[in-house]
Amino acid sequence: MEILVCVKKVPDPAENEIAVRRDGSDIDRDDLVYSVNEWDNYAVEEAIQLVEEHGGSVTVVSVGDEESDEIIRRELAMGADAGKLLDDEAFHYSDGRGVAAILAHAARQAQYDLILTGAQAEDAAAQVGGMLAAMLDLPYASLVVRVEVKEGDKLEIAREIDGGNLEINEIDLPCALSIQTGINEPRYVGIRGIRKTASVEVPVLGAAELGLDPGTVGRAGAKVRKLDYFVPELGQGAEILQGSREEIADQLIARLRGRGVIQ
Amino acid sequence: MAPQVFVYVAHRGGQAADPALELLSAARVLSPNGPVIAVAAGHGAGLDQVCRDMAGRCLEVWKLSNEALAYPNAEAIRKCVTGVLPSGAVLLLAHDTLGMDLGPGLSIKLDSPFVSDVVAMDPPQDGVLKLVREEYGGQVSTHLSCDISGGAVLSIRSGAFPASEETAVGEVRDKSPDIGDLSCGRRFIKIVGAEAGDVDITKEEILVSVGRGIEDEDNIEIAEDLAKALGGVVSCSRPIVDAKWLEKPRQVGTSGKTVKPKVYLALGISGSFQHLGGLKGNPFIVAVNKNPKAPIFQVADVGVVDDLLEFVPLLTEIIDNH
Numbered sequence: 001m002e003i004l005v006c007v008k009k010v011p012d013p014a015e016n017e018i019a020v021r022r023d024g025s026d027i028d029r030d031d032l033v034y035s036v037n038e039w040d041n042y043a044v045e046e047a048i049q050l051v052e053e054h055g056g057s058v059t060v061v062s063v064g065d066e067e068s069d070e071i072i073r074r075e076l077a078m079g080a081d082a083g084k085l086l087d088d089e090a091f092h093y094s095d096g097r098g099v100a101a102i103l104a105h106a107a108r109q110a111q112y113d114l115i116l117t118g119a120q121a122e123d124a125a126a127q128v129g130g131m132l133a134a135m136l137d138l139p140y141a142s143l144v145v146r147v148e149v150k151e152g153d154k155l156e157i158a159r160e161i162d163g164g165n166l167e168i169n170e171i172d173l174p175c176a177l178s179i180q181t182g183i184n185e186p187r188y189v190g191i192r193g194i195r196k197t198a199s200v201e202v203p204v205l206g207a208a209e210l211g212l213d214p215g216t217v218g219r220a221g222a223k224v225r226k227l228d229y230f231v232p233e234l235g236q237g238a239e240i241l242q243g244s245r246e247e248i249a250d251q252l253i254a255r256l257r258g259r260g261v262i263q
Numbered sequence: 264m265a266p267q268v269f270v271y272v273a274h275r276g277g278q279a280a281d282p283a284l285e286l287l288s289a290a291r292v293l294s295p296n297g298p299v300i301a302v303a304a305g306h307g308a309g310l311d312q313v314c315r316d317m318a319g320r321c322l323e324v325w326k327l328s329n330e331a332l333a334y335p336n337a338e339a340i341r342k343c344v345t346g347v348l349p350s351g352a353v354l355l356l357a358h359d360t361l362g363m364d365l366g367p368g369l370s371i372k373l374d375s376p377f378v379s380d381v382v383a384m385d386p387p388q389d390g391v392l393k394l395v396r397e398e399y400g401g402q403v404s405t406h407l408s409c410d411i412s413g414g415a416v417l418s419i420r421s422g423a424f425p426a427s428e429e430t431a432v433g434e435v436r437d438k439s440p441d442i443g444d445l446s447c448g449r450r451f452i453k454i455v456g457a458e459a460g461d462v463d464i465t466k467e468e469i470l471v472s473v474g475r476g477i478e479d480e481d482n483i484e485i486a487e488d489l490a491k492a493l494g495g496v497v498s499c500s501r502p503i504v505d506a507k508w509l510e511k512p513r514q515v516g517t518s519g520k521t522v523k524p525k526v527y528l529a530l531g532i533s534g535s536f537q538h539l540g541g542l543k544g545n546p547f548i549v550a551v552n553k554n555p556k557a558p559i560f561q562v563a564d565v566g567v568v569d570d571l572l573e574f575v576p577l578l579t580e581i582i583d584n585h
């Protein structure tokens with residue numbers, strides 16, 4: 001099975017407090033720690049496991065800047081076979097549709113049986129997978145938490161819906177799926193593993209190499225534009241307890257006692 | 264000119280899903296006085312019931328009935344909606360597990376821009392809509408502009424708009440004959456219900472809930488000790504279940520359990536809308552988080568800005584010594 005996995009570099013939510021730059025033009029990116037989007041990492045692991053069981057290869061592709069090369073290498077270290085970086089000035093400020101169009105052009109360069117994306121990214125809108133599938137006219141399912149290969153070029157997949165219920169579907173290959181967290185346990189890769197991929201060539205493809213009209217993507221093609229970032233006015237908000245750790249604990253106990261939680 | 268606005272009404276068991284009335288309110292931002300058309304797809308008596316109910320809410324309801332729509336398969340719904348909507352239509356749907364499945368692809372097939380998970384918007388000016396979305400789990404928000412003059416698909420966050428109280432004497436129009444071929448490469452098989460666990464967190468009055476801030480599986484004990492001291496049980500956010508540190512039936516949220524405790528202690532939980540979506544009944548919320556800007560502090564009653572790994576053991580110790 002030939003599998004394409006779309007991945008993205010994002011500020012790691014577990015490592016960062018996200019703040020807005022004073023002029024509102026962007027989040028404050030100084031000192032941010034980046035990592036691969038959590039959902040995408042599950043998608044890569046799933047692809048690797050499918051290939052381990054059924055043969056084939058995993059290609060990882062990212063629309064990003066130079067620094068996304070690092071993310072691709074991280075996924076190569078996990079066990080992906082090849083990586084491609086889609087980078088061009090013309091791609092900057094693409095909306096979701098623009099990103100999907102860029103990926104669709106990359107996907108058309110080879111015959112993939114399965115295309116995986118993460119269900120969403122911390123800094124985006126849970127849209128690229130579904131758009132990409134529609135552009136390529138592939139059957140699609142989102143929020144997938146189980147994939148099984150069936151006879152006759154089909155998959156049986158489980159989508160996780162409300163309340164943790166599972167919706168079981170059959171889907172024809174080739175198809176595109178967006179992966180929900182928890183589908184597997186992504187393998188750990190260390191810095192040394194990533195270094196070992198240094199000799200692997202990760203080609204950088206721009207609009208020309210992808211045969212893409214630059215005017216249809218990037219800022220020029222975007223119908224949805226980000227105007228600014230802001231932190232919404234807090235409502236009433238919590239009463240933040242003040243004092244030493246002990247004093248705060250005592251105050252909290254008093255509040256809980258007031259609620260009858262502690263006798 | 265006001266755009267032609269449609270709301271997609273998801274339903275189950277003959278009842279419109281909760282967001283339907285919120286979508287109608289959102290639609291009023293786009294079309295303050297004009298007609299809003301509800302679209303419902305399905306099959307059988309349940310669909311008829313939903314259409315009749317919605318006709319009490321808006322002037323026009325489009326009924327899309329077909330056997331292939333008996334279960335809400337987004338692939339089939341997309342084909343069917345693409346086939347019947349006029350060009351330039353603005354369609355609103357809920358940002359939930361169906362909306363996430365349906366919206367992005369639908370926008371491509373309608374050749375319209377898409378904005379997901381909208382939490383607020385201003386009335387359009389010269390065909391351009393200004394909207395608000397959140398990023399990074401609600402830590403920051405963004406304003407976006409979207410040119411809706413040629414149509415749009417917008418998915419709306421649950422709870423962001425009030426339920427519409429409008430009533431109407433509307434008409435159900437059966438658009439089913441306009442539906443083309445709905446065969447698609449994805450077929451619904453069945454629903455498998457969520458697993459049950461050793462404890463039922465939906466019945467507990469005191470929940471000590473842990474999130475990614477607990478950092479390590481071994482630290483779960485810290486929460487268990489506090490739960491024991493308070494006579495409550497431990498629940499969690501999704502990443503804790505993803506990491507297999509706790510069982511799925513302990514997960515609070517839209518894809519987990521809906522709980523209604525009296526007291527909810529959120530330890531190292533940022534307060535994403537999917538998590539808070541499972542917290543009902545207006546509990547007394549205590550948040551412990553080392554990030555003073557964590558969104559959880561906006562909904563909590565009492566907040567402690569501290570490292571939970573230091574604070575919680577101390578709290579437990581003081582309670583135990585009383």
Ligand SMILES: Cc1cc2nc3c(=O)[nH]c(=O)nc-3n(C[C@H](O)[C@H](O)[C@H](O)COP(=O)(O)OP(=O)(O)OC[C@H]3O[C@@H](n4cnc5c(N)ncnc54)[C@H](O)[C@@H]3O)c2cc1C
Binds near residue numbers: 518520532553
């Ligand atoms: C379709 C869908 C359904 C979902 N359903 C659910 C659901 O049902 N339930 C759910 O919970 N999530 C759900 N999610 C995931 C959700 O979007 C968030 O990713 C998740 O809720 C984040 O969990 P968290 O708050 O534990 O982690 P994070 O957002 O990573 O927050 C961790 C918090 O811990 C704090 N912290 C870190 N270290 C410490 C420390 N030592 N002391 C104190 N604080 C610390 C940080 O400041 C941060 O605020 C769903 C997502 C999708 C796409």
